[in-house]
Amino acid sequence: MSEKLAINGGTPIRSEVMPSPYPGASAYGQEEIDAAVEVLKAKSPFRYYGPSAVLGKAKEFEKSLSTYIGVNHTLGVTSCTASLVVALKAAGVGIGDKVIIPACTFIATAGAVVAAGAVPVFCDIDDSFTIDPKKIGACVDKYTKALIAVPILGNPCRMDEIMEEAKKYNLMVIEDVAQSMGSTYKGKKSGSFGDLGCFSMQINKMISTGEGGAVCTNDPKLYERAVRYHDHGMFREREGFLSTNAADDIFLGQNYRMSEITGAIATAQLKKLPGMIEHFRKLKKIIVDGIKDIPGIQMVRVNDPEGECGCTTQFILPTEEKCKEFIDALNAENVRAFRLYGGQPIYMVPQIMGKRTVDPNGFPFNQFDEEIVYTPEMCPVALDLMARTVTFTIGVEHGEQEAMDYVNGIKKVAAAIL
Ligand SMILES: *Cc1c(COP(=O)(O)O)cnc(C)c1O
8 A cells, every 4th residue: 555645635745845946046155245245346347347447257257167167268148048149140050040959948049049040940859858869960951050959957968979960960069058057978068069058047057146148169269259249249358349440250249248246156156066066966866766766767868977967857757647647746745846848849839839939921930942840749759758757956955855855755656656
């Protein structure tokens, strides 16, 4: 006989709801406070000039992220969505181009491609929830210019196989590392494999400044294009403000500049990231060891168990019905779990499936001599796996007790319903 589930009136595993993890912001302490206050006291919130000497906080963050990721150049920007647009434009992606993105990613990856004037092509995932390198080739046609790889929820992509495919088809590679800052694949940091890497510091991500992002690259030309696009075509460190003797390849840009306050807090947060990852991985090990042998549960494959952030645990159940039932029962036990993106590939949202953009006449989907066709079945593995996968995240406020609550909650629910 299994224990009576909380959803059926039994006693829940936890008396209180599991705290929601917001890793970076929950780790705020005196360091972040001092960092922000220093900028405010100096009256110098803008990175290039102001009423008193510039402290160089955005620059300092860029240097520390370059060192941490292992790249030559980093540019701080206002968000990861901004960083994706900047990276795509730096890479030369524009109107009439297609960009391959995985079926399992946040909507921002697709939105950034459209903002760059291009259209997304959805590539299926495998049992790691990341892009299936074997399916990239079939997504390529004469319009395809770039590929965005997305390490999902701390799980790195198999970047060696992805880079090999990209080389075959002459694609620029951008890594959207929004969810996985600090993850590594075969000892190398996510974001350092492709032509450009993009990062987020929004509230849900590994480190947080509320909003914020960064673009990394080893290529000085791409870096220069990124700097120009993010700052009205300017490259102030070299040419000053609105220089008239600018380089030949100057162009009009936008404003995605990082503030000094963001830069200062980001530097303080980055120092805490290795400790956070160590904490998450320790707790995830307790959870995985406790649940991996439960019959009916299949753990989502981690592409490099040595390199994951450990912030998320995912397991696949036999059917969608069982998955929904399982999640409702777990939540009633006060053990928080959910289906990622509502249990569907991201292209199922009406904006993408309906190719709806802010522009009239379906721009940029109308820039091809063929119709762009999206169907629910275009990525069958994502459609199947996302519907029946349980996801939950671990936070800095979680300890061994919360890890054991997950183990016991999942065991209890599995015994009753699987
Ligand atoms: C959160 C997220 C983004 C967008 O990041 P923002 O900083 O909020 O713009 C992009 N891609 C993925 C995969 C994300 O999870």
